[in-house]
Amino acid sequence: MASGMDRKKCSVWMFLPLVFTLFTSTGLWIVYFIAVEDNKIIPLSVPDRKPGAKRPPYISISGDAPPASSVFSQVMNMAAFLALVISVLRFIQLKPRVLNPWLNISSLVVSCLASFGMTLLGNFQLSNNEEIHNVGTLMTFGFGTLTCWIQSVLTLKINLKNEGRKVGISRVTLSASITLCMILYFVLVMQSIHMHAARIQWALVMCILCYFGTFAVEFRHYRFEIICSEYPENVLSFSEILSEASEYQTDQV
Numbered sequence: 001m002a003s004g005m006d007r008k009k010c011s012v013w014m015f016l017p018l019v020f021t022l023f024t025s026t027g028l029w030i031v032y033f034i035a036v037e038d039n040k041i042i043p044l045s046v047p048d049r050k051p052g053a054k055r056p057p058y059i060s061i062s063g064d065a066p067p068a069s070s071v072f073s074q075v076m077n078m079a080a081f082l083a084l085v086i087s088v089l090r091f092i093q094l095k096p097r098v099l100n101p102w103l104n105i106s107s108l109v110v111s112c113l114a115s116f117g118m119t120l121l122g123n124f125q126l127s128n129n130e131e132i133h134n135v136g137t138l139m140t141f142g143f144g145t146l147t148c149w150i151q152s153v154l155t156l157k158i159n160l161k162n163e164g165r166k167v168g169i170s171r172v173t174l175s176a177s178i179t180l181c182m183i184l185y186f187v188l189v190m191q192s193i194h195m196h197a198a199r200i201q202w203a204l205v206m207c208i209l210c211y212f213g214t215f216a217v218e219f220r221h222y223r224f225e226i227i228c229s230e231y232p233e234n235v236l237s238f239s240e241i242l243s244e245a246s247e248y249q250t251d252q253v
Helices: 012-037 068-094 102-122 130-158 166-188 194-213 238-248
Strands: 003-005 222-224
Touching: 012 068, 012 130, 012 194, 012 222, 068 102, 068 130, 068 222, 102 130, 130 166, 130 194
Parallel strands: none
Antiparallel strands: 003 222
16 A cells, blocks of 8 residues: 655655665676676677677677676566566556556556566576577567556656656656667677677666666655455455555555
């Protein structure tokens, strides 16, 4: 259940999106530096790839061989879990305020698919099972980008605490940057310009992580709690409990 907070106070839940962004970005860069130290990949700072040299510094290649692969799997699993929790809390936060629930439900479904894709690309390394890894990559980038656009629309439409326009503009800008990076990434990969494609991929992932970090703006106004109640006559589902809670108090979910 989420309740509106005093504007002068900030809920501790605002740190969840920030922890997700900082933890995941730090973990991925640790994977990158481990791979560089083990001479598995070329550093991103190298101007051009030399013929016959090490592999380009794609994120998947950085986490392809041990010990970096173990860190990569752990980072992606934790990131998928945190992204799923943030998506569910965001769905609950917006549930009593949306007029047409299909957009909010769509965002939840799409973000769940993106989280599942993160587990696939994290646990099935490129050299072990390339097909499943690539499916996970497409799910993560594709559904992740779609989630960003849907949430941008919801931010502008709902306008929580009269901050929707300010936050919405920044999210639309990030969504546009993510989309542009993804298009450039696939174009460069198709043309085998791997060093630039790798740099674009890192920029793409960092933009997505920054986007999720912006949910701290809305989360700072809300407190989320799990309430367990006994119903001696009627057994209600979790969704029905949430519906009753939202009807009881519009600022509570």
